[in-house]
Amino acid sequence: MRRTADAVVIGGGVIGAAIAYNLLKLGMKDVVLCEKATFCSGSTGRCGAGVREQWGSKGNCLLAKASIDMFERLADELDYPHDLEFKQKGYLILAHTEKEWTQFQKNVALQNSLGIRSRLCTPEEAREIVPALNTEGMLGATYNARDGHANPFHVTRAYLTAAERMGADINYFTEVTAIQVSGGKVKAAVTNKGTIEAPIVINAAGPWAKPVAEMVGVDLPLFTQRHQILVTEPVGWILDPMVMSFSIGIYCQQTPHGSLIMGIGDPHEPKGYDIGHSWQFLRDMSRIITRLLPVLKDVRVVRQWSGLYTVTPDAHPILGGVPGLDGYLQAVGFSGHGFMLAPAVGRIIAEMALGMEPFLDVSNLDAGRFERGEYNVEPSVV
Amino acid sequence: MARTDDDIIVCRCEDVSLGEIRRAIAEGATTLDEIRRITRAGMGPCQGRTCRLLIASELARKTGKQVGEILPSTFRPPMKPVTMGSLAELGEEEDR
Numbered sequence: 472m473r474r475t476a477d478a479v480v481i482g483g484g485v486i487g488a489a490i491a492y493n494l495l496k497l498g499m500k501d502v503v504l505c506e507k508a509t510f511c512s513g514s515t516g517r518c519g520a521g522v523r524e525q526w527g528s529k530g531n532c533l534l535a536k537a538s539i540d541m542f543e544r545l546a547d548e549l550d551y552p553h554d555l556e557f558k559q560k561g562y563l564i565l566a567h568t569e570k571e572w573t574q575f576q577k578n579v580a581l582q583n584s585l586g587i588r589s590r591l592c593t594p595e596e597a598r599e600i601v602p603a604l605n606t607e608g609m610l611g612a613t614y615n616a617r618d619g620h621a622n623p624f625h626v627t628r629a630y631l632t633a634a635e636r637m638g639a640d641i642n643y644f645t646e647v648t649a650i651q652v653s654g655g656k657v658k659a660a661v662t663n664k665g666t667i668e669a670p671i672v673i674n675a676a677g678p679w680a681k682p683v684a685e686m687v688g689v690d691l692p693l694f695t696q697r698h699q700i701l702v703t704e705p706v707g708w709i710l711d712p713m714v715m716s717f718s719i720g721i722y723c724q725q726t727p728h729g730s731l732i733m734g735i736g737d738p739h740e741p742k743g744y745d746i747g748h749s750w751q752f753l754r755d756m757s758r759i760i761t762r763l764l765p766v767l768k769d770v771r772v773v774r775q776w777s778g779l780y781t782v783t784p785d786a787h788p789i790l791g792g793v794p795g796l797d798g799y800l801q802a803v804g805f806s807g808h809g810f811m812l813a814p815a816v817g818r819i820i821a822e823m824a825l826g827m828e829p830f831l832d833v834s835n836l837d838a839g840r841f842e843r844g845e846y847n848v849e850p851s852v853v
Numbered sequence: 854m855a856r857t858d859d860d861i862i863v864c865r866c867e868d869v870s871l872g873e874i875r876r877a878i879a880e881g882a883t884t885l886d887e888i889r890r891i892t893r894a895g896m897g898p899c900q901g902r903t904c905r906l907l908i909a910s911e912l913a914r915k916t917g918k919q920v921g922e923i924l925p926s927t928f929r930p931p932m933k934p935v936t937m938g939s940l941a942e943l944g945e946e947e948d949r
Contacts, residue, residue: 509886704898748930753940768936
């Protein structure tokens with residue numbers, strides 16, 4: 472491991488990987504990445520693998536749209552030998568309550584105003600998109616054909632191997648234990664394998680972002696929470712888009728591999744770092760999804776697991792620096808949708824680190840917005 | 854072309870050959886999790902019951918470690934594939 476660097480990135484998930492790659496792409500020479508386990512071992516490797524533009528806030532819409540633009544050319548750009556399993560077969564987001572139908576009309580108007588070509592669907596139109604769907608009790612849906620799926624392991628590894636080719640020093644089983652600061656400036660990252668002197672340290676530590684921020688005296692308004700998820704055996708074609716409901720709190724998508732990945736957001740889940748599994752999840756998930764997609768009754772579950780959401784008060788990430796602390800940047804608190812925002816966020820954070828103007832203005836996603844009271848909660852999350 | 858042991862199927866659920874496992878190790882993988890994530894070996898219906906030890910042995914050989922030193926993957930339910938229809942009929946007791 473190198474002992475000096477232009478920047479140290481903390482975290483080998485998709486956010487850290489995308490930041491490291493973009494730093495090199497934009498001209499930084501000496502980038503070190505420290506990951507306390509291996510690539511994708513935090514939230515990225517446990518996520519639902521969906522990518523969508525259909526958000527309820529301008530900030531999330533623009534980050535997601537720019538990211539999908541980048542996902543479309545990522546395999547070529549990163550020159551990666553494996554398939555990234557990027558598919559654009561849409562997201563179909565179901566409305567079962569009046570409240571959510573009203574919200575969806577607002578969401579689609581906002582999305583359309585930002586160039587996202589989502590549309591409202593009747594239950595009949597929804598069934599044309601997903602013939603297996605039980606539309607009983609459904610008021611309608613929204614659909615956007617550009618949304619879809621990508622393989623989180625391969626996307627992350629594609630960024631990491633591209634960064635490594637360009638000269639990055641990627642270190643696994645390397646845990647940052649302290650960040651040295653002097654005179655309001657970042658000086659070094661201390662790890663279990665030695666100290667790396669660097670004027671810039673970037674916190675992309677996912678579920679461990681809060682303890683990493685505490686190393687520089689920054690108190691982030693984050694909490695972590697388990698989300699359970701399962702995968703089925705691969706089967707023949709059942710459905711094209713991700714099927715999602717915020718009021719029921721579920722999502723389900725068939726991957727290019729043929730397996731179906733699905734999960735539930737449980738509002739009663741306690742905060743913390745538990746990533747165990749429960750049989751109740753298997754039961755509840757199966758009950759809900761076989762009502763919506765009865766054809767899944769005969770499909771077998773091969774594995775359940777869980778991962779952590781790292782949640783902010785408004786379900787938007789916290790991006791950028793903090794006043795009075797030169798050289799510290801953070802890309803944290805993705806609230807369950809970091810994977811799909813990673814391409815844009817990687818570029819934005821790299822631009823900030825190099826003193827450039829970010830290609831998207833994310834100044835309203837700074838850490839100070841909560842104290843100022845200048846934030847709005849994203850309504851469209853599971 | 855002569856067949857080599859690289860052609861041997863190690864993970865028969867996901868159709869992964871020894872050659873693919875060796876390539877992942879050559880590219881830097883040092884744990885079963887990394888190999889699983891790169892190749893899908895162990896992600897199929899048997900969840901690695903057949904291939905896990907074979908891959909661990911190969912990792913041990915290539916990294917100079919003992920098999921016991923290779924970090925295992927997490928075991929997760931169900932023990933055998935179960936249909937969603939059966940799971941949906943599980944009882945209400947011990948509810949969350």
